Amino acid sequence: MINIAVNIQEQPKELLLSKIKAREAKVGVIGLGYVGLPLAMELVFAGYTVVGIDIDLTKVESLNQGKSHILDVPEEHIEKAIQRGQFQATDDFSMIGELDTVSVCVPTPLNENQEPDISFITFTAEKILAHMKNPLLILLESTTYPGTTRELFADKFEYSGKRVDEDYFLCFSPERVDPGNEKFQTKSIPKVIGGLTPGSSELAESLYSKVLDEVVLVSSPETAEMSKLLENTFRSVNIAFVNEMALMCERMGLDIWEAIDAAATKPFGFMPFYPGPGVGGHCIPLDPMYLHWKGKQNKFFNKFIETAQEINMNMPYHVVNKIQDALNTQGKSLKDSQVLLVGAAYKADINDVRESPSLDIYEILKKQEAVVSVLDPFVANFRDQNGKLVHVAKSDMCQFSQYDCVVLLTKHSTINYDELMKESKIIVDMCHVYKEQKIDKVHRIGGGC
Numbered sequence: 089m090i091n092i093a094v095n096i097q098e099q100p101k102e103l104l105l106s107k108i109k110a111r112e113a114k115v116g117v118i119g120l121g122y123v124g125l126p127l128a129m130e131l132v133f134a135g136y137t138v139v140g141i142d143i144d145l146t147k148v149e150s151l152n153q154g155k156s157h158i159l160d161v162p163e164e165h166i167e168k169a170i171q172r173g174q175f176q177a178t179d180d181f182s183m184i185g186e187l188d189t190v191s192v193c194v195p196t197p198l199n200e201n202q203e204p205d206i207s208f209i210t211f212t213a214e215k216i217l218a219h220m221k222n223p224l225l226i227l228l229e230s231t232t233y234p235g236t237t238r239e240l241f242a243d244k245f246e247y248s249g250k251r252v253d254e255d256y257f258l259c260f261s262p263e264r265v266d267p268g269n270e271k272f273q274t275k276s277i278p279k280v281i282g283g284l285t286p287g288s289s290e291l292a293e294s295l296y297s298k299v300l301d302e303v304v305l306v307s308s309p310e311t312a313e314m315s316k317l318l319e320n321t322f323r324s325v326n327i328a329f330v331n332e333m334a335l336m337c338e339r340m341g342l343d344i345w346e347a348i349d350a351a352a353t354k355p356f357g358f359m360p361f362y363p364g365p366g367v368g369g370h371c372i373p374l375d376p377m378y379l380h381w382k383g384k385q386n387k388f389f390n391k392f393i394e395t396a397q398e399i400n401m402n403m404p405y406h407v408v409n410k411i412q413d414a415l416n417t418q419g420k421s422l423k424d425s426q427v428l429l430v431g432a433a434y435k436a437d438i439n440d441v442r443e444s445p446s447l448d449i450y451e452i453l454k455k456q457e458a459v460v461s462v463l464d465p466f467v468a469n470f471r472d473q474n475g476k477l478v479h480v481a482k483s484d485m486c487q488f489s490q491y492d493c494v495v496l497l498t499k500h501s502t503i504n505y506d507e508l509m510k511e512s513k514i515i516v517d518m519c520h521v522y523k524e525q526k527i528d529k530v531h532r533i534g535g536g537c
């Protein structure tokens with residue numbers, strides 16, 4: 089009996105499982121951005137001691153001073169975690185040697201050819217391989233194409249002599265963080281987990297079920313990778329669909345917004361999406377291209393993704409055409425006209441400008457020699473395509489009447505739209521602020537006018 093007991097205890101999975109259950113496992117999070125930092129705090133709240141690892145020393149130092157660079161993570165959470173000795177940030181990857189589990193939350197951008205850039209994942213996998221000591225549970229969270237977890241982790245680890253279920257356990261568990269979403273934060277969003285082996289799934293479920301409200305196990309890392317891309321490609325395609333419907337309604341003199349609201353009264357079989365100036369953010373413009381790329385590797389050309397990407401990427405040009413048409417009604421051209429863009433952020437009430445269509449519209453207008461200003465209560469500045477810093481005005485410093493055209497791009501809740509309506513000469517409304525259908529000076533996307 090003793091021998092059997094000794095054997096069970098020596099099994100890497102059992103050992104790790106008991107550490108996780110006892111909250112004795114030392115857990116790590118690599119990448120302390122809008123995904124990694126909230127996850128690190130949830131692991132702390134669940135009673136674990138967390139090491140946060142990031143390549144950005146400025147971020148590391150500010151975190152260790154108890155500061156937060158993520159709007160959704162209050163500073164007092166970080167301060168308390170540090171005071172209790174439950175959290176430390178570092179740029180020293182050798183700390184991986186002390187860990188029992190590590191969640192990888194690094195960026196997966198596109199390169200200049202609109203193809204996956206997996207350099208951050210590759211870099212992190214190499215660091216883990218170089219520094220890991222104990223049997224390590226690895227959870228890749230970064231949105232990526234099906235096959236990444238197996239190809240960039242498992243294959244590399246096995247080739248170097250590491251054995252799954254002995255030296256490491258491996259899962260893909262897609263991040264589903266929606267920055268600024270007060271209703272759904274990290275803890276309350278169901279977490280999909282696809283393990284390389286049953287042991288990997290069991291360990292990941294054991295850890296995350298203590299941290300998050302709901303865990304959803306699937307049969308493989310590839311299924312988990314695919315599920316995340318399916319979610320966001322669904323969104324991209326439907327946004328493109330409604331953008332094209334908006335252009336059609338403009339051509340037909342119909343009001344797309346009224347049509348959507350009417351369709352949305354159907355209690356089943358319909359889900360409203362809304363036209364806009366284009367698709368921004370770190371997910372929707374990028375994730376479908378990961379799937380498109382992997383499809384091509386399998387000789388499958390996904391026309392839906394390509395068409396959606398084309399429609400969404402053309403919306404900024406449509407906005408500039410609407411501005412041009414609006415100025416024409418006053419006998420003006422774009423050149424030398426004073427144009428104010430209201431909203432630099434890619435969606436309301438956040439400060440994120442990544443892939444924001446507002447920045448594309450800014451560049452197109454500059455090329456047409458318009459005089460462009462930008463207003464955004466949440467964004468202080470951004471860099472233009474040449475890397476030049478563009479200062480952004482705050483709403484209370486803006487005289488709307490001084491502009492030939494005011495363009496509403498992001499529906500921030502803190503802007504005084506009544507004052508804007510009163511003072512502006514012409515308005516191009518891309519985010520349905522003014523619902524009235526017939527106001528001469530308001531030009532709406534998908535509007536009846």
Ligand code: SAJ
Nearest residue numbers: 263264265266327361362363364367368369371372434435
């Ligand atoms: N957009 C439209 N019309 C719509 C919805 C969005 O034009 O009907 C535009 C937005 O203005 C924005 C872009 O699309 O520019 C993306 O908007 P989003 O609401 O999808 O917000 P994101 O980019 O923050 O997407 C995240 C995603 N979360 C993750 O990937 C973990 C996405 O899966 C969520 O569905 C989304 O948040 C959400 O629902 O808020």
